[in-house]
Amino acid sequence: MERKRPDGYHDIRTVMQQINLWDSIEIKISRGDEINLTTNLPYVPTGKTNTAFKAALALKELCKIDSMIDISIYKEIPVSAGLAGGSTDAAAVLSLLNEGLELGLSQEILMDEARKIGADVPFCLLGKAALAEGIGEILTPVEGLKKGFILLCKPNIAVSTAKVYKMLDCNQKQARPEAEAVIKAMAEGDIKGLSDNLYNRLEDVTLDMHPIVRGIKKKMLQYGASGSLMSGSGPTVFGIFKDYDRASKAYRNLKKTYRQIYISTAYSKEEKE
Numbered sequence: 274m275e276r277k278r279p280d281g282y283h284d285i286r287t288v289m290q291q292i293n294l295w296d297s298i299e300i301k302i303s304r305g306d307e308i309n310l311t312t313n314l315p316y317v318p319t320g321k322t323n324t325a326f327k328a329a330l331a332l333k334e335l336c337k338i339d340s341m342i343d344i345s346i347y348k349e350i351p352v353s354a355g356l357a358g359g360s361t362d363a364a365a366v367l368s369l370l371n372e373g374l375e376l377g378l379s380q381e382i383l384m385d386e387a388r389k390i391g392a393d394v395p396f397c398l399l400g401k402a403a404l405a406e407g408i409g410e411i412l413t414p415v416e417g418l419k420k421g422f423i424l425l426c427k428p429n430i431a432v433s434t435a436k437v438y439k440m441l442d443c444n445q446k447q448a449r450p451e452a453e454a455v456i457k458a459m460a461e462g463d464i465k466g467l468s469d470n471l472y473n474r475l476e477d478v479t480l481d482m483h484p485i486v487r488g489i490k491k492k493m494l495q496y497g498a499s500g501s502l503m504s505g506s507g508p509t510v511f512g513i514f515k516d517y518d519r520a521s522k523a524y525r526n527l528k529k530t531y532r533q534i535y536i537s538t539a540y541s542k543e544e545k546e
Contacts, residue, residue: 287404291402291417293537293540294349297347298325300369300373304340306340308326308333310345313346313348317346325362326344327363336374364394365397367386421539422519423511423514424523426511426531427531429533437482438506454470472502473503475507476502485508486503486510490502497522498514498519499514
């Protein structure tokens with residue numbers, strides 16, 4: 274975290290890694306002129322405040338799409354979790370509509386539309402690890418993590434990102450690892466080096482606001498994680514494990530208390546192609 278901008282956003286410098294945890298999205302095109310969105314979770318908004326809806330509307334207006342767009346989302350990524358689940362859905366809708374309707378939009382145009390929808394949407398559209406700067410929209414692709422397992426745990430609370438940023442003391446100077454150390458460790462598959470350099474400035478606020486998050490971090494380490502950190506503004510905490518057996522044991526222990534637990538690995542679009 275560097276500074277608060279005149280527009281109210283904060284400049285950030287952070288390393289972001291996509292993982293193998295996803296929502297399922299189906300889009301149907303038919304006669305009509307509306308956008309309809311449904312999800313499997315009743316508390317997820319389905320109107321114009323939904324980022325996936327915004328993505329469909331953006332391309333509908335940009336490309337003059339004269340059709341009914343029905344979007345069905347089955348959520349697996351926890352909601353309000355600091356995991357960019359909504360941004361992931363928006364990025365998927367941009368890609369699906371561009372490919373399915375053969376719109377022929379370049380990656381550059383899609384990225385421009387993604388930036389208008391939300392700060393994390395361009396990263397989700399990128400499909401690989403990246404150094405994110407600005408408000409998160411300035412992306413430099415980096416080599417992602419290829420070893421280890423990532424265990425995620427979300428307590429049954431919601432964290433207001435806006436409130437966390439509002440309470441953050443940007444003038445407080447702290448010694449902190451450089452992003453380059455994280456990037457180097459990821460590229461080398463150095464789990465220990467990565468774990469030693471994990472840092473999230475937003476923990477300064479969220480851990481005090483919600484002690485349960487601090488408790489999960491502590492348990493992750495007790496159960497064998499090489500390192501543990503809160504994701505985004507929280508409340509999800511992730512732990513990095515060297516092998517599946519350790520991650521699985523931690524999963525079973527945390528599952529006794531928390532419902533939303535996931536074992537995952539790093540994802541890179543290039544590896545899937």
